[in-house]
Amino acid sequence: MIELNNIRKAFGDNQVLRGIDFSCNKGETVVILGASGSGKTTLLRCINFLEKADAGTMKLADSYVDFQKAGKKEILDIRKKTAFVFQAHNLFNNKTVLENVTEGLIIGRKMPKTEAVAIARQALDKVGLSDKYDFYPGKLSGGQQQRVGIARAVVTNPEVILFDEPTSALDPELVGETLKLLAGLSREGITMIVVTHEMAFAKAIASKVVFLEGGEIVEEAPPGEFFEAPKTERAKKFLAMFEYESVDFLNS
Amino acid sequence: MEQGFDLSYMVEVIPKLMKAFPLTIKLAFISLAFGFLLGLVLVIFRLRKGKVLRGLAGAYIRVIRSTPTIVLLFLLFYGLPVLLSLVGLDISGWDKVSFGIICYTMFSGAYFSETMRAAYESVPKGQYEAGVSVGLSEFQALTRIVIPQAFAVALPNFGNTIIQILKDTSVIFTLGVVDLLGQAKLISTNGYGIKKIEVFIAVSLIYWVISLVIEKLSDFLEKHYTKNRAAT
């Protein structure tokens, strides 16, 4: 229920995305893998218009956009249907944890405050931050900030949540808890597109893996196939760089 | 010649000096208010993508920052009437203070815009991106997320600009306006030479106190505004 066609994006002379065709079905967790510079973050950011793609079209649930012609209304419409979790968390520094989560509901979706607060509290309880409602982001650890970021993304009930390397900026001991959270969301059937380096996570959670290199999709397959028996040379070379153990996310 | 320093005279002269206080304050704050608006316009021009507006604002700021106050003041005083008469406006009835207001508005506008620009640029881009990702419009993300944070950064510099302009208003005395400094000169030329020092110490104390008050106020506002909002 999200379909991208022929996405192209260049930064100056650098052609970062060379005609990407990508799709993701409802309830799926798609993991995008690739080396730095492969274009994976750019692709993700194009979906909610943090970067403006030069060309291509996108179908998201019942919305359709042509990237070349997209105007403010279309962009806002797409942004209300998507949510983004940043590598650098990007919590609103001038708002409390609770306010961070309600902002999208109250202002973005014009929800009444009491309703928004109730929903936000629920989401924050779920990620284990019930005692931090009135804290400002500066007082939270990286892992806690990321959990708020995830709660903030989940409450708006988007068609798809976009994750840009959600654990790359975290201390190693905090990575695990965040990935567990993500695994839980995936289990619940939330549609997710995740850019990450966490191979074990990808192997355990992804519905399918999309491997990007040089701005093109080189290989696309279910994780079992991709990790055990990659078809392309480039995918094989990429996987050889990583050693990973399988962690049982579903049952830990 | 009696070399003693007359403290009682100094104290006595303060109320006389304060007669000019309202004029100085009015001049400063009216200019600052208009200057703030000008600063807003300038910073919006500076941050746009269009080269023309950006260049114009940038050039204006650079030129203003290279100009001594008195030069601009005199240029306005002698030149503006002639300039406006070319388009049919007669400002011969204008009070000298008005030229001061225009002059200090032009300066404070440049200072304010630089402060605003630096403050705006200091807010990480990710804050804006997070705002729009959550469904806020560009305008909402700017006004609800970015600008409040930029404001906290800009506060101390706003305080500095206010103090700077307040001190600079003393230059209007060269046009013959009786502001605090003008009043000091009036009083001192009416007395003996010895009394001059006391008068000028008194007037400098007045300015000093005003500056300190504004500084303290600015510090207080800053602490109050940024209570818990330490950004990581």
Next chain:
Amino acid sequence: MLDFVFAWESLPQILRGVPVTLLITATSMIVAMPISFLIALARINRVPVVSQVFAVYVSFIRGTPLLVQIYLLYFSLPRMLNAFFASIGFGISLSGENPLGYAILIFILNTSGYLAETFRSAIQSVPSGQMEAALSAGLTTFQGYYRVVIPQALVVALPSMCNTVQSILKGTSLAFVIGVVEIMAEGKLAAAYETRYIEAYLVVFVVYLMVCLCIEKMFSVLENHFKRYKVL
């Protein structure tokens, strides 16, 4: 409408004020630098009594208008200096003659106040580890400052110093009130001579602009030269 011939012809006269302006500016800056470093170091190290005295001094300089300082010091310095010299047995009687000398003194005092703040924050921005490394290598504290910390602080302070020099330059436009014949004074003379005020002050305006630009270029060169010290 504008008499460009007059403007052009008044240029040489107005330019005659430039050396005086530059003299005051350069001398103040050069003499103020070591003074300001001393003040900054005294305040950073919280030397008892001295640092408080300096704090008051800096606050006064920064809290009072330059024009007020000019008058205040011009009236009080001769008497203070006379008293000082008398106390060490040197009986001289200074008066207000040679205003240039007093102007330079006044601007040295003024610049030191502002520069001390600039240097204070620049020195504090040099990591304490630098001094620790210097001491560990066997340098004395003085050498540590002189050879390691201060050079790095200077690099950080360069942009601010450019602003300071431009400020002094613009400030000298007020020195004419005590009789110094610098750019502004020449401008006033030229203007009065043929009552061509606008043209004269426009020339003055352009002259200040040009000198400020030259100062900027100079500092640009300096900053580029010292870029290699910058820690990324």
